[in-house]
Amino acid sequence: FRSRFVIEPLEPGFGYTLGNSLRRTLLSSIxxxxxxxxxxxxxxxxxxxxxxxxxxxxxxxxxxxxxxxxxxxxxxxxxxxxxxxxxxxxxxxxxxxxxxxxxxxxxxxxxxxxxxxxxxxxxxxxxxxxxxxxxxxxxxxxxxxxxxxxxxSPVLKVTYKVEATRVEQRTDFDKLIVDVETKQA
CATH class of the missing domain: 2.170.120.12 (DNA-directed RNA polymerase, insert domain)
Incomplete structure (x- = not known):
């Protein structure tokens, strides 16, 4: 099964920090x-x-x-x-x-x-x-x-990417997109 999660807006640089932490936790600790x-x-x-x-x-x-x-x-x-x-x-x-x-x-x-x-x-x-x-x-x-x-682990694969997103006039916020693939349990 596959799911996509989008988290936005995040302060600049937080997308990679949060994405990497989520990926490592999902793959090793569930x-x-x-x-x-x-x-x-x-x-x-x-x-x-x-x-x-x-x-x-x-x-x-x-x-x-x-x-x-x-x-x-x-x-x-x-x-x-x-x-x-x-x-x-x-x-x-x-x-x-x-x-x-x-x-x-x-x-x-x-x-x-x-x-x-x-x-x-x-x-x-x-x-x-x-x-x-x-x-x-x-x-x-x-x-x-x-x-x-x-x-x-019930999680088979986790990928993430960070894109720029806009909040009012500022365009330097992060948008975190996390894709999770799990076993069919």
């Missing part, structure tokens, strides 16, 4: 939810394949990173996905617990052939900004649990 780790039956690490699934585990993780979720829980929660082939596995096949919502159910996660079977646990947590898979790895984590890069 809390959200994301998948932090997965566990797939029969898979020990991300550099392998799942029998009967067209995509390898790395491609599956890339698709999962596009999942848009929201959570009311402060603690990590687990969602389950169980599907047998043939056919597409979409985000709509995920069974979220109460208080967790999947906002892009049409997202294709994998393709199963006739004998394909995919059983997966997805751990969802709340946070801010971006956290790499290395940072999501926990000490003493069970074998087979694969950490995933987490993009918590």
């Amino acid at each position: 809390p959200g939810a994301a998948v932090t780790s997965i566990r797939i039956d029969g898979v020990l690490h991300e550099f392998t394949t799942v029998p009967g699934v067209k995509e390898d585990v790395t491609d599956l993780i890339l698709n999962i990173k596009q999942l848009v979720v929201s959570s009311e829980h402060d603690e990590p929660v687990v969602m389950y996905l169980r599907k047998q082939g043939p056919g597409l596995v979409t985000a709509a096949d995920i069974a979220p617990p109460a208080g967790v919502e999947v906002h892009n159910p049409d997202l294709v996660l994998a393709t199963l052939n006739g004998k394909g079977k995919l059983e997966m646990e997805l751990t969802v947590e709340r946070g801010r900004g971006y956290v790499s898979a290395v940072q999501n790895k926990q000490v003493g984590q069970e074998i087979g649990r694969i950490p995933v890069d987490s993009i918590y």
Whole structure:
């Protein structure tokens, strides 16, 4: 989703100051939810394949990173996905617990052939900004649990521009135009 905000008039120079501060805050400080780790039956690490699934585990993780979720829980929660082939596995096949919502159910996660079977646990947590898979790895984590890069921020892109605007006879005031693109949550 996209929105445009216009703030005017601002004292000369305030447009850039306010625009840059808003951009940095919107991109880094708004809390959200994301998948932090997965566990797939029969898979020990991300550099392998799942029998009967067209995509390898790395491609599956890339698709999962596009999942848009929201959570009311402060603690990590687990969602389950169980599907047998043939056919597409979409985000709509995920069974979220109460208080967790999947906002892009049409997202294709994998393709199963006739004998394909995919059983997966997805751990969802709340946070801010971006956290790499290395940072999501926990000490003493069970074998087979694969950490995933987490993009918590619901804001995808923020741009701003400053134009001159007029107030009565003065033409040196700033007009701040902020464009914000968010996830579909």
